[in-house]
Every structure is written in structure tokens, then in C-alpha cells.
């Protein structure tokens with residue numbers, strides 16, 4: 001059995017479905033379920049008798065795996081409950097002053113817009129950069145920035161068009177203006193490499209339920225050393241301090257690590273599952289997964305074009321491709337087609353009157369053929 005076959009073996013979802021909806025919610029691999037079952041067994045049979053070791057081990061493993069995924073040190077990793085919650089840490093914690101501005105991108109998924117909107121209401125100059133045929137141009141970001149730009153927040157991969165931004169270029173701009181570089185990474189990490197240190201990223205938030213193949217409610221955050229200096233947790237939880245079990249010392253300092261952004265009890269079941277998923281992804285290798293996902297998405301793009309479909313995702317260079325392919329065809333009622341595909345157990349999303357097709361590394365060309373056969 002080759003490695004892709006054994007990877008596919010982790011996904012019983014394949015027995016019933018052609019699952020092409022990883023840009024929405026991924027199915028769980030067996031390893032994630034196994035880790036969650038183990039944790040549930042532990043809590044069911046032993047309660048918290050083995051705490052804090054059980055939790056400690058998960059947190060340590062999670063920080064190590066997160067650091068491996070993002071090419072950083074475990075101390076820079078923290079856990080988020082959702083992408084929005086993690087982005088909220090940045091939005092509520094960056095000390096904006098009168099005259100400061102913030103750069104965002106128009107028509108991104110609202111998880112990376114909504115948490116910033118209270119700043120706009122408070123009078124922060126929020127600059128929205130347009131998307132051009134699904135792309136976010138570095139020149140547009142550059143034109144929106146100046147020396148009063150405190151932060152730029154962009155999606156690594158656009159949820160609709162699938163455009164993957166060159167984070168190194170955005171990082172350069174942010175360094176030039178001494179702005180914090182914040183990334184909503186949920187549509188990319190797990191499938192594509194995001195080297196936060198090489199790209200000068202300051203802050204990342206991503207829940208694990210898409211390309212990381214984990215459960216909802218558990219995700220990864222990253223904060224660079226300068227983000228730790230600048231982003232003050234608006235919610236200072238009891239776990240944010242150096243010695244949380246020194247309950248009555250209210251004067252003690254915050255943790256020096258990114259764990260200062262974790263406030264209280266963990267979503268332990270979710271974390272257990274996410275650890276299984278990350279272990280699985282890293283055992284295959286993110287570079288190999290990216291190659292495979294690009295290969296699958298190229299294959300479906302080819303098939304769509306030969307059937308007269310228009311592909312809206314920017315795919316001129318390999319670097320801008322992702323696992324998301326958005327396509328439509330004139331005269332095709334996408335709602336109607338969506339119902340037919342659902343009846344045929346082909347799972348994907350309908351977005352903006354188009355099909356959003358999002359294969360992961362365990363999918364095959366045969367899966368895509370089953371979809372294409374229904375698009376005649």
C-alpha cells in the first residue's frame with residue numbers, strides 16, 4: 001500500500017462520500033477519533049485523577065506540533081477555540097491610538113473582518129484593500145499602508161477565490177512600516193507551508209476543522225516576540241500568569257510565552273483530536289501534501305475547462321494556487337446541481353452561485369472523475 005492509500009485509509013468518510021469540502025469542515029481521520037476516544041476514556045474512568053499530567057502532556061505536544069507546522073518555537077504557540085476568537089485577541093489587544101490605521105481586505109471571510117469592526121466604531125481608520133479578480137495585490141496593500149499603520153490582517157488563502165498570498169512579501173511591507181502582520185490561516189495551514197519566521201508573520205489564528213483535519217473548537221495561534229510585546233490580552237485569564245496555581249498573587253506577571261493568550265479551561269477533547277490530526281499531517285509532510293493537493297486541483301480545473309466551465313480561482317502561478325477551486329458555468333443552476341451532487345453523495349460547497357471544490361491529499365483523481373462525470 002503506498003502512503004497515499006494508507007492516508008486515505010484514515011478516512012472512513014470515503015466509504016460513502018466523495019468528500020471535496022475541506023474549505024468548509026473536514027471529516028476527522030481515525031487517528032483524531034482515537035485520540036479523542038482515549039481522552040474520553042480517561043476522563044470517564046479517572047476523572048481528573050491524572051491531572052495535571054494528562055493535560056500537560058497534551059499542551060506540550062500541541063505546542064511542539066504547532067511549532068513544527070509553522071516553523072517556530074513552542075513558546076510562540078497558543079491554542080484558540082476558533083479563528084475568530086484568536087483574531088479577537090489581536091483586535092482587542094493591539095493598542096491603537098488616535099491617528100493610527102489598520103489595513104484589511106475587502107470581502108474576506110467575516111472571521112477576519114468582524115472582530116476588527118469595533119475598532120472602526122471607535123474611530124480607528126480602517127482601510128479596506130480591494131480584491132482584484134480574487135487576488136489581493138501587494139501593490140494595493142503597499143498603497144494602503146503608511147507609518148501610522150499598526151497592523152495588517154489578511155487571509156493566507158481566500159475562502160472564496162482560493163488565492164494564496166505571498167506572506168513573505170506582506171511581511172516585508174509590515175517590517176518597512178513597523179506594523180504587525182496578522183494572518184487568518186485557516187484556509188491554508190495543514191495543506192500549505194506557512195513559515196512564520198521566514199515570512200515575518202507576527203500573529204496567526206486558525207481553527208483546525210478545515211485543512212488541518214481537526215475538530216471544531218480547537219485551533220492554533222502564533223505570536224511573534226514583537227507581538228507578545230505589543231498585544232496586551234484584553235481578557236486576562238487566570239491561566240495567563242506565570243504561576244496560575246499561586247491563586248492569590250494578583251500582582252504576578254503574565255507568562256512570557258504566547259500561552260498568556262489562553263485564559264481558562266481548555267477544550268481538551270478538541271485538543272486531543274487536533275493532536276491526532278497534526279501528527280498525521282506531519283507524518284506525511286506538508287510539502288508533499290501541497291504537491292498532491294495542487295495536482296488534484298489542477299486535475300479538476302482541467303476537467304472543468306474541457307466541459308466548458310469557467311474557473312474563477314487565480315491559478316496563473318503555482319505559488320498562488322491552493323486547494324480551493326471556484327467554478328461556474330453559464331446556464332447551470334448551481335442550486336439545482338448542488339442538490340443533485342448531494343444526492344450522489346458528493347460533498348462540496350455552493351458559494352456565490354458557483355461550486356467551491358476543495359480536495360485534500362487523501363482524495364484521488366477518481367474522486368474528481370465522479371464529480372466531473374456529473375457536470376456534463
Ligand SMILES: Cc1ncc(COP(=O)(O)O)c(C=O)c1O
Nearest residue numbers: 082083084109111155159186207
Ligand atoms: C478565511 C476563513 N476564516 C475563518 C473561518 C472560520 O472562522 P471560525 O474558526 O471563527 O469559525 C472560515 C470558514 O469558516 C474561513 O474561510
